Amino acid sequence: MMNPRNGLTAQILHLLRPYWPIVLGGIVLGVVGGASVAGLLAVVNRGLYATQGDVATLLSAFAGLCLLILIGSIGADISANYVGQRIIAELRKSLAAKILAAPIDQLEIYRTHRLIPVLTQDVDTISDFAFFFSSFFVSLIITIGCMVYLAVLSWPLFLITGLVIVLGSLAHAFARTRGVRGFNAARDSEDELQKHYRAIAEGAKELRLNRARRQRVYVEQLQRTVDRISAVQVKSINLFVTARALGTMLFFVVIGVALTLRPFLWPDSPAAVSSGFVLVLLYMRGPIDQVIGILPSLGRAQVAMRRIADLSEQFSTPEQDLLVAPSTAPDGSRRIEAIELRGVSYGFRAVPGSEPFVLGPIDLHVRRGDIVFIVGENGSGKTTLIKLLLGLYAPHGGTLLRDGRPVETATRDDYRQLFTTIFSDYYLFEDLLQGAGMVPDVAERYLKRLEVAHKVSVENGVFTTTDLSTGQRKRLALMNAWLEERPVLVFDEWAADQDPAFRHIFYTELLPDLKRMGKTIIVISHDDRYFGVADHLVRLRHGKVIAGEAVAHEVIKSSSVPTNASL
Numbered sequence: 001m002m003n004p005r006n007g008l009t010a011q012i013l014h015l016l017r018p019y020w021p022i023v024l025g026g027i028v029l030g031v032v033g034g035a036s037v038a039g040l041l042a043v044v045n046r047g048l049y050a051t052q053g054d055v056a057t058l059l060s061a062f063a064g065l066c067l068l069i070l071i072g073s074i075g076a077d078i079s080a081n082y083v084g085q086r087i088i089a090e091l092r093k094s095l096a097a098k099i100l101a102a103p104i105d106q107l108e109i110y111r112t113h114r115l116i117p118v119l120t121q122d123v124d125t126i127s128d129f130a131f132f133f134s135s136f137f138v139s140l141i142i143t144i145g146c147m148v149y150l151a152v153l154s155w156p157l158f159l160i161t162g163l164v165i166v167l168g169s170l171a172h173a174f175a176r177t178r179g180v181r182g183f184n185a186a187r188d189s190e191d192e193l194q195k196h197y198r199a200i201a202e203g204a205k206e207l208r209l210n211r212a213r214r215q216r217v218y219v220e221q222l223q224r225t226v227d228r229i230s231a232v233q234v235k236s237i238n239l240f241v242t243a244r245a246l247g248t249m250l251f252f253v254v255i256g257v258a259l260t261l262r263p264f265l266w267p268d269s270p271a272a273v274s275s276g277f278v279l280v281l282l283y284m285r286g287p288i289d290q291v292i293g294i295l296p297s298l299g300r301a302q303v304a305m306r307r308i309a310d311l312s313e314q315f316s317t318p319e320q321d322l323l324v325a326p327s328t329a330p331d332g333s334r335r336i337e338a339i340e341l342r343g344v345s346y347g348f349r350a351v352p353g354s355e356p357f358v359l360g361p362i363d364l365h366v367r368r369g370d371i372v373f374i375v376g377e378n379g380s381g382k383t384t385l386i387k388l389l390l391g392l393y394a395p396h397g398g399t400l401l402r403d404g405r406p407v408e409t410a411t412r413d414d415y416r417q418l419f420t421t422i423f424s425d426y427y428l429f430e431d432l433l434q435g436a437g438m439v440p441d442v443a444e445r446y447l448k449r450l451e452v453a454h455k456v457s458v459e460n461g462v463f464t465t466t467d468l469s470t471g472q473r474k475r476l477a478l479m480n481a482w483l484e485e486r487p488v489l490v491f492d493e494w495a496a497d498q499d500p501a502f503r504h505i506f507y508t509e510l511l512p513d514l515k516r517m518g519k520t521i522i523v524i525s526h527d528d529r530y531f532g533v534a535d536h537l538v539r540l541r542h543g544k545v546i547a548g549e550a551v552a553h554e555v556i557k558s559s560s561v562p563t564n565a566s567l
């Protein structure tokens with residue numbers, strides 16, 4: 001979308017391109033409004049020296065110009081505001097699309113605590129700027145109109161005023177360069193602050209139980225970061241405020257000096273020139289103040305835009321066609337006979353202070369209807385292996401095959417639609433995608449089977465509540481998995497949060513039931529008691545398969561555990 005190396009102006013122009021007719025209309029109306037203000041000042045100035053005969057003409061000119069100012073400024077404001085809000089909407093959609101289509105490993109590297117401030121804070125900063133931009137634009141046009149009137153009144157006074165504006169702008173340019181540096185530093189610290197906020201929200205229980213850590217997080221981390229942001233912001237804003245005050249003062253100095261020196265420098269100039277000059281300068285102070293007042297917002301918007309451009313750059317290699325509406329899949333397209341990893345390997349980027357983890361090369365063959373357990377110690381690469389198997393990570397070496405055909409970039413998303421997965425850090429969506437067409441008693445039956453029907457039901461395709469225990473929430477995730485009716489189910493330590501009785505049911509009843517339904521099942525498990533349920537056991541150590549063994553089918557007795565009706 002944007003190249004961070006491009007200037008802010010280029011980025012703004014890029015965003016404005018689709019709206020150029022409205023922008024152009026707004027500019028024309030702004031110019032009409034600005035020129036009318038200058039005209040109005042000229043009429044007022046002439047009115048000061050008017051004879052009785054001029055009054056009627058001046059009054060009608062006054063009324064006409066007032067009307068033009070009204071139309072011009074309202075029209076320019078409305079169009080600038082519309083364009084500003086549309087740009088924000090486009091920005092929000094485009095960022096969401098980039099995140100939805102970004103390769104999973106890129107998202108994992110970027111980290112949530114950095115992602116959220118860009119989506120919220122940076123986009124809001126640009127939104128604030130867009131809101132002020134319309135008045136900035138109208139004020140700028142008025143200032144230009146006033147300068148044109150000054151040029152008509154007197155060239156020397158125009159040049160002097162121009163010089164003052166140039167000097168003021170230089171002071172502001174200096175303030176802006178320094179200020180933006182400050183805003184940049186503050187924005188860096190905002191990412192850190194976000195991390196601390198997440199720690200106090202998500203780690204609330206842990207912090208309540210540990211006074212020393214609570215104190216450290218609050219005083220040494222959170223307060224220190226907040227104070228640093230505040231100090232940097234104060235310093236930057238002070239620069240802008242000082243530059244603004246100096247600019248205003250320069251104006252009065254110019255008025256004073258020009259009026260004092262007028263009798264010596266321009267003894268022949270008429271009084272109307274002096275009064276017109278004073279009138280214009282005094283009037284211009286308001287719009288110029290407004291133009292200058294927006295500079296801190298402009299500085300912040302510049303920093304925010306750079307962040308957004310940086311995020312866009314990070315996610316500039318999206319997976320193709322991920323957001324294209326799905327066509328109805330032809331019958332049978334959801335069938336799969338075999339999944340194969342052939343010499344597949346994947347390496348994470350090195351984390352400072354530790355060896356980079358490399359998985360593979362791995363050969364693995366999963367046939368339709370198999371129950372495959374992936375087991376091994378913590379950090380041995382089980383989750384990484386299933387991410388490769390699911391097509392979430394593209395292999396760095398080797399090939400992933402579906403029914404003997406390689407899964408390529410173009411077919412990877414289709415391939416992924418074969419799976420329903422419950423990760424250990426799964427996200428439970430409250431609405432069931434199939435909910436609308438689902439018969440309520442089907443949902444009821446599943447919920448009963450999962451022993452959560454007394455806590456939750458499905459109304460209009462949405463769970464009535466998800467405020468449940470961790471184990472119960474995981475059962476709802478399993479219900480979603482059933483309803484999706486995909487041929488391959490992947491469970492990443494699903495049973496870890498279940499009580500022994502339901503864990504037993506999961507391994508000895510639900511998995512065999514699903515197998516009977518023709519599902520292929522891949523389970524990451526540490527429950528060695530139930531390894532016998534698997535047709536194949538894949539044991540990992542340090543990223544390598546140490547045994548891919550067929551397991552003698554050992555039936556685990558479920559005598560002491562209550563059983564439910566079959567699905």
Ligand SMILES: Nc1ncnc2c1ncn2[C@@H]1O[C@H](COP(=O)(O)OP(=O)(O)OP(=O)(O)O)[C@@H](O)[C@H]1O
Nearest residue numbers: 108348349351357377378379380381382383384385
């Ligand atoms: N995003 C990442 N960046 C760098 N290294 C990573 C990343 N994700 C995982 N790793 C490393 O890869 C290794 C394997 O991780 P993985 O999550 O696959 O292990 P696992 O066998 O599923 O572990 P567990 O049983 O604890 O869930 C670990 O050593 C981990 O540090």
